[in-house]
Amino acid sequence: MARIIDKEEKRCDIALSAIALFCEKGIQQTSIDQIAKSAGVAKGTIYLYFKNKEEIVFTIWDILTQQHEEVFYTRINPNMSAKEKILEYYNFSECQEGFDKEQTLILFQHFVSSMLIDKTSLYTAYFESFFQKDYDFITKYLYEGIEKDEFVIDDIDLLTNSIIMLLKGALIKAKASNMGFDEAQQMLTKHITYLLNQCTRKVL
Template identity: 70%
Template sequence: MARIIDKEEKRCDIARASIELFCDKGIQQTSMDEIAKSAGVAKGTVYLYFKNKEEIIFAIWDMIAQRHHEAFGKRITEHMRAKEKLLDFFNFSECEEEGNKEQVLKLYQHFISAMLIDKTGLYSAYFESFFQEDFDFISGCLHEGVAKGEFLIDDVDLLTTSIMLLLKGLLVRAKASNMGFYEAQTLLIKHVTFLLNQCTRSLP
């Protein structure tokens, strides 16, 4: 009897097998032939699941995002204040648990580099759609905090955008300053905390 292949699982396997290549060589320098070899499949098989290298990169980030949201969902409780939720949202400890924290940071930096030289607009479009969910969550938490009297904010959208720009910019700085995962996350939380403290009200 022929073995039934789970297409989504196979797709994820190929994407995972590409991560180390992208981290070591960069996105532009990694070929589909190398990806196929790393995944242990024929090049034609890779094209059965992905039209191009960009789709593989996007699939990797989709998996990383899903894992983060699942881990975050297990940590939060209905009794947590909005500020606590927001700060915990920037806790990427699941990367440490899986031993790939430095890979995730390096992969993100390669993604940014590829986006800056991309002329197709694919990276920029995905980048913005990727962060839209984060924007919506942060905005929702800030609105929740305002409604409960925890925050006093004149412009929630502006503060949300500021936090998003901080996130994107700090990770670029991490590349320029050769920061490791811990240093980058600590600095991110420090600055997000500072922004939130400016609009946090004292509650009993």
Template identity: 45%
Template structure:
């Protein structure tokens, strides 16, 4: 009797088995041979599930995003205000040593995309941004419905992405303190968009 393999599950398991390898070696120095060895499969089998090395990197980053998203929603359910929710959203990559490793990988992905970017990388980056935009839109829409922020605030969602990406670079190059920059940005943002109670 033939063994039926769930291709999506197998793909995920291969990615999971080499995630620490990616964090250790980075995108550029990771090889298919290392991936195959970590997953306990042959190099040819890797190509049955992934088109190339970048495809594996996308899968691992997708797994990281899913983890961050889960952690974010845990924090959001405890958050008392929209301001706190936005803070948690922007602060996700700066929480602890593990998330800082993910941050380092994200920096490398940005650098790699700028230098040797492919159409697949652009599409993957756009898909990630769309996912995060959907999360922010939900937060903003709820705050607008509750008359906490002005409706025009929704137009600032792309600016939040730009701030977030800029901070990823500045924390590395200029050693900017992420937490204080995020706090300052949010205070300024809410000074502009928060609906003040009429006296």
């Protein structure tokens, strides 16, 4: 009796099989033929699950993002400060579990590079929605910090966008300086901590 194939599981397997290729060759230089070979399926099978290569890219990031959010909510608790929650949100240490953390960093850098040269608007639209989630999250906890008298913030929108821009800049800095995952994580945490410290109410 033939095994029933879980379509969503198969879709995820195909997408994840492309990670090493994207990291080695870059997204633009990786072909559907190469992805099919890496996944151990026929080229036509790829198109049963994805319309194009972009959908594969976005599926990978959806999987990584979902994993990160699930882990994040297991790590926070009601006793944590808003500052601690935001820093925890930008703690990507769980990338060491299930995924190669160095590949994850390289992959994100390739995603950003693809967005910068995107002529289709597909990458731009996806990452706008991606960073909108970050914007909503940071704003939520900045307001929580204000309500708990933890933060004094004149412009929440400006601070939120500054943190998001810091994340984007950190990826470029990590690439330019040939940083590994751990060094990039430390840099990101250090700079976000500095920004949040500027609006943390001082205890007298």
